[in-house]
Amino acid sequence: MSDSYDDTYTESQVIMTAVKIIAPFTLTYGLFMTFHGGDAPGGGFQGGTIVGVTVLMIAFAFGIEPTRRWLRNSLLVGLVTGGVVIFGVIGLAMIVLGGDFLEFYQLKEVFHIKPKWGLEAVEIGGIALIVSGVIITLFFAMAAGFTPERPSGTGGHSGRQRPTDREVDDDD
């Protein structure tokens, strides 16, 4: 049940300690880059990547399976689909306010706030969420995709029932 990942993970005190020290800084830097993308190099894409890589680093140091249990599936689904929805809703909201798709001037016209905030909302709520979520998803999909869904099964064959969230959690 749990031996499918034991072959690749070795507990290393050095890596675990290093990641424990580095992870807060990379997370902060990723968030800074995301939130400060308008006035400094970087932005939602780069910042979201670094935030996602922080989770990948933790998974490498503390084992992929414990990290997968810690990160719930609904959280990642929320990140990825939520990002697309937020991006689209911001764009459509500008149409509702009387402009064109993603025309941030309408924020100034209607609410008298800077158009900048629309741009930042797209960077933070749209791009950063999608990118960080997809990178974490890719990592866990790769980590699990090459091992059979259940130890006795054949890799690609979908067996007696559909692999639900809970079953995957149990098996790989």
Next chain:
Amino acid sequence: MNLFALTLVVFILATAVATALFRDILSVIVVFGAYSLGMAILYTFLLAPDVAMTEAAIGAGVTTLLLLLTIARTARPSADQLSERIHMPAVVVVGAFVVLLCTTVLPEMYAVGITETPVWQHPEVTQHYIQQTYNDTGVENAVTAVLAAYRGFDTFGEAVVVFAAGISTLLVLKREVFA
């Protein structure tokens, strides 16, 4: 271009050749990560910090991790020799192609930063974004402004492409959960 940048170019070329030549896949991945890091530093020399950060995060970071994960999940043949056998006819053909490119294309390229390039034939276009970005959008980073404001609809398409790529990977791997 100063001495450090030239050293960097030599380093990038060396790691690129080493990536092609090493036989052990683990060595290839490590050298490829070094190549991406060299490219990221080179982009900062070319005054493109946004591209440099993307290259460092995606090229050197995520790609290396995903490739490492892939070889951890597949059989890794033990290498009995350090490098691949060099196939001479292929070297001759590729070498001739590279020499051809260097002699025909490189002399035609403009030096970095000169103002005689076709882009500057209509300076009002490039200058518009450099001068008007802050007035138009209120952000200081023109790259972010172009990305999220001037061509926001394109970026929306790109974001959806990233989303679709994630979904497609799950489909190919026959998984129905994200984590």
